[in-house]
Amino acid sequence: MFKVIKPAAMMLVMLTLLTGVIYPALVTGLAQALFPAQANGSLIRDSQGKAVGSALIGQSFSNGKYFWGRPSATAPYPYNAGASSGSNLGPINPALADAVKTRIEALRAADPENKTPVPVDLVTASGSGLDPHISPAAAEYQVNRIAKARRIDPDKLREMVRSHTEGRQWGFLGEPKANVLALNRALDAIR
Incomplete structure (x- = not known):
């Protein structure tokens, strides 16, 4: 029986070291060396270096002076x-319609x-519930509200939205989008 237990215990220790220590340390080291911003959460920092959010996780904005993001299902x-x-609510679910x-x-x-139609991404949550982006149409929908609240020329806000709109990934994947936190930080920078 000892002949069976000893090799099994040795295999357990070796696999634990390999998959629980060596592999994670190697992957973490490579990520830190090759992609440090992404490995550390794609944090967005203010002028003092303080983290104010992530480029990958949305934040809740409800003040009328800011762009609002997609609703969160979290x-x-x-x-x-x-x-x-x-939310796992299907298109015919009354709770989703409500x-x-x-x-x-x-x-x-x-x-x-x-009176313009409300863009769908302002009323439906993304699959993860964490989407930090809105469509250019969703940003445009909010321009007049923000312009009034901040007493800013709407055309200046539209230009800001255009300058913060990211194109499709690699030119063909996804849809154009704007990061809500980046837009709101740009709003706060306007004097």
């Missing part, structure tokens, strides 16, 4: 990375003069 705490998931209706009403109440 309730009750918006953009909780520890609870990343979609949530969308409530979100549309909130957007209309915040900017009653805006």
Whole structure:
């Protein structure tokens, strides 16, 4: 019996060291050397070096002076990375229809003069519930509300949105998008 236990124990120790210590240390070291910003959470820092957010995880903005991002499905705490998931509500689920209706009403109440159709990404959560981006149409939808709240020329805001809009990845994947945190930081930088 000892002949069987000794090799099994040695294999357990070796695999534990290989997969639990050596491999993670190697991958972490390579990530830190080759992609340090991404390996450390793609953090966005202010002028004093303080982390104000991540380029990869959305934040909740509800003040009328800021761009609002996609709704988060990580309730009750918006953009909780520890609870990343979609709502799993199908298109015919009444709860989804009610949530969308409530979100549309909130957007209309915040900017009653805006009669344009509400972009879908302002009323539906992303698959992860953490999406930090909105479409250029969703940013454009909010321009007049923000311009009034900040007393800024709407055309200046539109230009800011255009300058912060990222194209498709590698020219053909995905859709153009704007990072909400980057837009809001640019808003705060306007004097």
